[in-house]
Each structure stands twice: as C-alpha cells, then as structure tokens.
Amino acid sequence: METPAESPAEKPAETPVGTPAEKPAETPAGTPGGTSPTTGTIPDEAQAEIHRQDVEAQAPPRVADLRVTASFDRATYPVDADIAIRVTVENVGPVAATDVRLRDTTNLSLKSGELDLRRVPGPVIGPGERRTYDLVARQDHVSPVNPEEVYFQVSAGQGAQQWPNADPTPNDNSARITARVPREFGSVDAVVFVDANGNGQVDAGEGQGGLSFVADGGSSTKRVGGATSPTGTVRFTNVTAGHYRLTIGSSSSISKVPAPGSGEFDVVGGRTTTVLVPLVEPVSSVLVPRVEFLNDPFVNAGDQVQVRVTLKNSGSAPLTGVVAVCNQNSSTPGLTGTGPGWAALHPDGPGVTLAAGETKQLVVTDVVPQAAADYGSLYVGCDFGNDGRNTAGYRGASDFADVNGKYGKVTGTLLLDDGAAERPLAGTRVVALDQRTGLWAAETTTDDKGAWRFDRVVAGPTRFVVPGEFKPREGAELVADVVAGRTAAVTFRLVPGPRWDVPAHSPKVEVTASFDKDAYDVRDVVTARIRIANNGTGGPERIFYAEDREATTLEYERGQWGVLGGSYSSPGMDLWPGQVHEVTITGTIRQWSTGGAVRLKGWLGYPFPGQPASRAFDLSAKVVFRTGDADVLVYGDANGNGSFDQGEGLPGIGLYFQGGLPNRTSEGRTDDAGRFRLKDAPAGVHEAQVRTEGTGWARPSDYYGQFTVEPGQAPQVELRLVRPLSDVLHAAIEFDKESYDQHERVGVKITLTNDGPELPVRMHCGGELPAPDMGPEWGPFAPGGTGVVLKAGETREFQVVTTIPDYAADHGLLSLTCGFGPGNSWGDGHPEANDLAKVTGVTTTVNAEVLTGDYPFTRVPDVTVVLVDLFSGKPVARSVADGAGTITFPDLKTGLYKPVVVGPWKLSESQQNLIRAVRGDDRSQTILVEPGPEVADPWTDQPGAPGAPGDAGDPGVLGDPGAAGGPDQPGAGQPRAFGVAGKDGGLADTGASVIGLGLLGGLALVLGFVVVVASRRRTA
Structure with a gap:
C-alpha cells in the first residue's frame, strides 16, 4: 500500500528502531540462553551472503531478458523547445530476443524517431546487445491538470502479444520518465474599439462586437482566440506568458484595422494584461507602393539584383515606420526582403518616414537565389505598411524577372513535302511542349518563308507540335536539342497526315494494393503494398492518403505513409505523368480481435473530374485463430533438489491459466498424479498460476509459469512448489492502542521468530486501508531498507513510533499488513502479520x-x-x-x-x-x-x-x-502494553489484537485487505 510521504517522526521514547527488546515477549524453545545486544542492520558480510542467495534463488530461466531505460536530456525545458528522448533496450538474457516491439504513451508530440521506435516486426537483439532509439518531441498540448509535467512511457516485448510476458523479469521491461516545462500563466483583458473622438480611450458606443480575436504566440501551446462581446471586450485566462501577435477578423470585410503598435502585446505570469485595440483606417488608403527590377533579365544564381521601390503618401498626415514584408504567398521563388540591401525597409527595423504628400524612391540590392535560377523566374512581391510584421491593411506591389541561365534559343524552318516538292509552310502555328508535362509551353507562327523562332526554351530535348493535318516526315516526333545560352537551328519537314493536336491535360491516377497473404495468424505481421501511378498526360496530380477509420482494423504506425500522410506536416505530393510512388505498410491485428478478417481501406486524393474513381482501395484478408494443448505437472519439491522426483506430484491443486491471442482464461485442477491437460488453448504465450492457499506448499522465488502453446505441439510444463517460509518464520505486528485520535502518534511492535536456519528478512507492506507513515524511523524495515538477519532459533522484537497520515481519520481506520522474507518482494508462503485500529475525531x-x-x-x-x-x-x-x-x-x-x-x-x-x-x-x-x-x-x-x-x-x-466511558471520553483508547494481554484476554500467537483478529480475517476476503502477491520473481 502506498502512503503519502510525511516528515520523519520524532525519535521514539521506546526501544530504538532495530534494537531487540531487553526481554522478548516470547522466547521459543531452543533459543540460546540470554540475548546479546545486536543491531537491526545487516553486516557487510551478511549482506553479501544475502545478495548471493538472492541471485541463486532468483536465477532466471534460459530465455531472453529485456531491460528498458529511458531518459530526457534535461530535467527542465523552455516553453516550445525541442525535447530529446533516448530509449535503450538491452537483452541481459542468455538467448536472443526476436521481433522486439516497443509501445509508447506520452503527452508529447513526437517529431522524429517514432517510425523506428514503433517498427514491426521489431529487431533481433542478441545476448548482451542493446538497441538505442533517439527521439525528438515537442509539447504541443498542455494539460489543465499538470501543465508543467511532460512524460514518456515505453515498454518492450517480443512479438505481437503484450501479456502475459515471457520475460523472466517483466518489471524492468518498461520505463516511465518525466520532465518539467515551467510555464507562467497570466490573463488578458482586451477591448476592440473605434476611437471616434481620438482620445485614446474606450468611450460608450465605440466597442466593436462580433469580431474574431486571435492571438498567436508562435506555437500551438501559445495561441488563444475568441469573439468580442457586443461592447468589444474579450477575456482569456490561463494564457502562457510570452509575446503575442493578434489578428482581428470577421465574417464580413473589415474596413478598419488595429492601429500601429496595438497588434502585439506581452503576457506576464501572474498578472492581467490589458490590451486596447483601437481600429483605424488601413494604411492602404493613403500609401501607394511600386516595385520594379532595374537590371533584368538575369542569368545565374548569385547575380546582383537591383530593385527600385517607390513609396507615395497620398494622405494629409505623415507616415512613420513604413516597412516591407516580402514573399509571403508566392509559388515563384522570390526575394525575402530581409537581406542587407533591404535594411531601410526591414520589417523588424525602424522603417521609412513619409511626409504628407511625399514620394520617396529607394534602390535596394539583392542576389538571385538558387531556387529562382532553377525555376527560371524571379519574383519580388512585398506588402507595405507601418506596423511591422502585422500586415493587416497593408498594400502590395510586385514584379517579375526572367532568369535565363537554363534557357536557350531555337530558330527553325518549317517545310511541307506534298510528294511533288518541298515548300515552306507560311502562317502556321508551331507549339513547343513542356519537357516534363508534355503540354503547351509556348508557341509562335511561321513567316512567309516558313521561318520561326523561340527566344526562351528550357535547355534539353524539346518536342514541338504543328497543329493541323500533318505528321513528321521522319520519325514520330519533332525534337530540338536546346543548349543553354546558345541558339539551336533546326528544319522540320512534314508530310500530310491525320489531325495533329496539342496534347491536352488528361491525368489518370491508378492505385493497386495488396496484402502479402490471403490469410494471417492473429500473431502475424501484416504487410500491405500500395502502388500509385499517374498513367495520364499533362501536369502533376496531388496525391495524399485518407483512411476510412471506421472500416480499417489493421493497427499500424500512420507515419509509414510518409509525405502522403494527409496531415499538416505531411500534406501529400505531386505525382507527375509517368511517375510511380510505392508505399509499404506493416502492422498487426488487434490483440482483442475475434473477427475473421483484417482490413485496410482508404483512398489517395480525389479523382480528376470525368475520370473513374480509381484512387480507392479496400484490402481484406482472413484471420486465423489457432489452438494447441499443454501438459502441466505440479509437484512439491520435497527433497529440495530442484527437479521432479517420482511421487512428488501434487493432486487436487487448483490452476489458473491466462494467455494466447486472443487472450483467454481457464481453470483446472490436477489429477492424482499432479497432472493436468490444458486443451484447445489459443496459440501464444500463457501464464500458469498455482492456487497454493491451504495446500501446505508455496511458489518458490524462482517460480516461472510462462509457456508457449503452438498448434500441433504439447509442451511439457513443470510447476515446482516448495514448503512455505511461514513454516519456520513467524511474524506479528501490534499497535500500542486500539483507538487513536487523528493527531496522535502510533507505536508499532514487530516480533519475528525464526525456527529455521539463519535467514535474512525484509518487510513489504501493502493494503487498501490507511497505514502508518513509512519513513526513515522504520530503520531496516523502511521502504528500500536492508532488512535484518535472524539467527537460527532467534526471536527479536522491534518497536517504532511514527505518525498517522491525515487521511486515516477520513476513513476512521488505521491498518498495517506486511509480509516478511528474503528478497525484494512479497513472496508466496511468506509469513504475514497485521493489525487494525480506529482513528477517531471525524x-x-x-x-x-x-x-x-x-x-x-x-x-x-x-x-x-x-x-x-x-x-x-x-x-x-x-x-x-x-x-x-x-x-x-x-x-x-x-x-x-x-x-x-x-x-x-x-x-x-x-x-x-x-x-x-x-x-x-x-x-x-x-x-x-x-x-x-x-x-x-x-x-x-x-x-x-x-x-x-x-x-x-x-x-x-x-x-x-459523550457518554461516560464512551470513545470520546477519558479512558477511551487506553494504551495497550506490548506483550501483555489485551482487555479481552491473552494475545494470539500472531501478536495481533483480539479485537482485530476476526475482523482482519473477514477484511481479507471482502476488502482485499491482505494483498496476495505472486512469488514468482517480478523484480527488476
């Protein structure tokens, strides 16, 4: 049972922690006369022996043993910072771990590394080998409960089945880590108004209602929005501290915009920020900009560019802080407007001042970017205004220029061979086709001598079409090999033929998809292959994946779709004519699935109007559920040799089985020879639990009940039991009173008797009811403590004084239920002791x-x-x-x-x-x-x-x-002398109070008061 952490109790007046009582309450026969003073801690040599015994007793079976660790690279992170996570999976077992799969949960968004982490099938990790995964995450969502904590949890296992786990030490198969992203929160009170009288204050009737108010702090966790009230107000609470830029909008066009300087504000933690947003006429009503290239066309990337910017203030008031915000929404590569030559107009700079009616010209310098050289065109497009990067109400201007480094010229003559002679074709169209799309790119008309010319054609083989009833005299196409910076001269000879037209845009996207099998075992990895081809003509088609989530039952990592993911970060791709894109998806069948099929259904974009809807696919395959048997033997290792001997089979032992895919439970009981046949169990890993209650046997610390069922096989499963430790180790726990006030301290006496050989003993406590605080005052019995060593035949007592947790009075009860034995966990057959008392006052x-x-x-x-x-x-x-x-x-x-x-x-x-x-x-x-x-x-x-x-x-x-002698009157809750008979008679051998004795037995059944823990080794 977990109890709240409390401050250490004062040092008790009773016998110090870990020191035996001077006169133990009971000294069993065979105890050496006299009790020499000993300490309650374990000497170094004894501790080493304990460790050796633990290792020997808990030696794992020969199976893979995975160990998972995880770490953040920092304990705290700034808001909006990338968060680095490292996950390490190590195999400390003697055999290889195959198909190691990791499963994670987190309140972070993974930006990279998740595909490798979640890959199926997983890698093989050999004995002594480790695998490291590096992830990058971001806090994109803030929990209202604990906004500063981020966590990441990951577990590892082999194959599709998550539970039962075949690992001998499953507690170290997972890791959970936390870090902090400290945030300060403030509030925002804003008013949007039209300052009709120019006094800078909000007056009656000036508020503007029904407007959209959106404030963006640069990330998804720093964004708020809402609509203004009829009086123009809007309020936000729990806003992350930082700098925000606002946008005002409405369902109809807005004639006014926030005044310069009012579109940005800072939120300070623990304070309320008042934001006044006066609306004014947009600067576009008076500012007239113009931009033009001065030295175009250009040739190559890096060429110097000169741009003349003309700014005119047509208004009657001066304008200050006029800046340019450039290249925001153009598909053509352009100038950013932030280079050194743009210093006077930089959006983060002081800007330019224009007097009323003034016109200014500036010449800025820049260079041709590589993207523009590749594209063949350069764009300059800027929005001009006087409120920094807040472009609401700005006015734009733009210009284009050619970048000719990848272009050449073509001149030619067009001749028609009509069978009698060649003659020039005058007044005839010649169309150049785009090298990639095969569609119209440019055209010209021949002169009276059949001559034609193109001054700007992309270098490379370029095809031409002459619309009409013609065809090439030689070959199937008219092609000119264009060289950049040069002029190619060609002669095209035609003969009469069928109608020849310019190719039209006719996309034809076809999708083929398949699973790699017609049927799958429920544990199999499912592989789907999807092929998308554009078998049409013309330009590219936008392809993205959209899934029918209701129909799809395949479990897989959606990131495998890559750029086709259909999300903001994966918006799709352009598929050009003749281009093919292939995707391979691997996934698993739902573990709880009992259906007969696995399905993946979706589509890739939208079909072109008039084309068949060929972009959808719907994959389905049969799911097979296989079964098998297992022969189970339960035996009591009477001679302690660690193996089954004739006659050691235990009849009538209850068994409980869980496992397989889909997971199924069953029960049984051994026959007279201690055997049981598990029949028709679902294939997969199973765990056998032995019902030892009342049998006189217990599961040993190295108990391992896992086994694998496969079709057509019947594994031999031996389950070894030993005599319970409680046969030789006896324990008692007793509170010093039967009833406590909620603010009292509680005394606890622990009595341990060892009727066997020397034994190390630790204490492990749990339960559902409130328990005394467990702190350092418990000495060797504190959580994580070293325990004590009991010599053969020795009885020892330990007394502790500690505090009662506050919530115990809320329940009216105080309990303590503990198990005792070697090792780090509560084992089957270990002695248990408990006591129960009232807590009054509520x-x-x-x-x-x-x-x-x-x-x-x-x-x-x-x-x-x-x-x-x-x-x-x-x-x-x-x-x-x-x-x-x-x-x-x-x-x-x-x-x-x-x-x-x-x-x-x-x-x-x-x-x-x-x-x-x-x-x-x-x-x-x-x-x-x-x-x-x-x-x-x-x-x-x-x-x-x-x-x-x-x-x-x-x-x-x-x-x-209030009655005399009642529980709230003097005399109630009197101290109970340790080792002395209670008010109802002598103490039982367990040391528990008589009042609590029968009650505890009942509570064990109805409350789970005594926690039963399997003794198979489950520690890291």
Missing part, C-alpha cells in the same frame, strides 16, 4: 440505497437499517429508508460498518455489503439484499436491555460519544 454523512434482485435491481422501500460497528459488534446508527429505498445516516463516525436490514431479508453474498463512512466521499452506497428469515431489530430503546443505550455493561456504545 464524522460524515452516508447515503445508501437498499436494493434487491438482479440488475437493474428493485428498490426496497420503508425498511429499517441498523449499522453495526465492526470492532465491537454493537449497533451504532439506525435509520429508515424512504419510499424509494434511499437511506441516510448523518453524523456517522468514519469507519467500516456492517448493515443489518430488519425484516425478512438477508444480505446478498454477491457483494461486500459493507458501509464505508469516508469523509469527502458523497457517493451513494448499495445494500443488496435477498429474501431470507426474519431479522430482529438489534437496536432497542428499552433501558437496561443488553446492548441498549445506557446499558451499564457497555456504556456509550450506541452512538453516544
């Missing part, structure tokens, strides 16, 4: 419903319910249900109570039927009953009746905390 109200029958149940109205205290067995509260079966118990002390329903009813055995009075839990509880014998009312108002209020035999037990 009351609450409990609501419940009395129900009967099967779901959705029938309400039982007008019945009397009495709550009985689980400690004393006395009634403490009484109430009557209303007509709907609803009942309320006000001012009830927190704790656990058993309900008694008066009348012909008995409590149903299908549920706990305990009332938990917990402060802060206002959920209605259920009392489920069924017809039964008449139950008398245990609550009586007759004075002097047994158990009635005022009964001298047990004063104050009926809910009267």
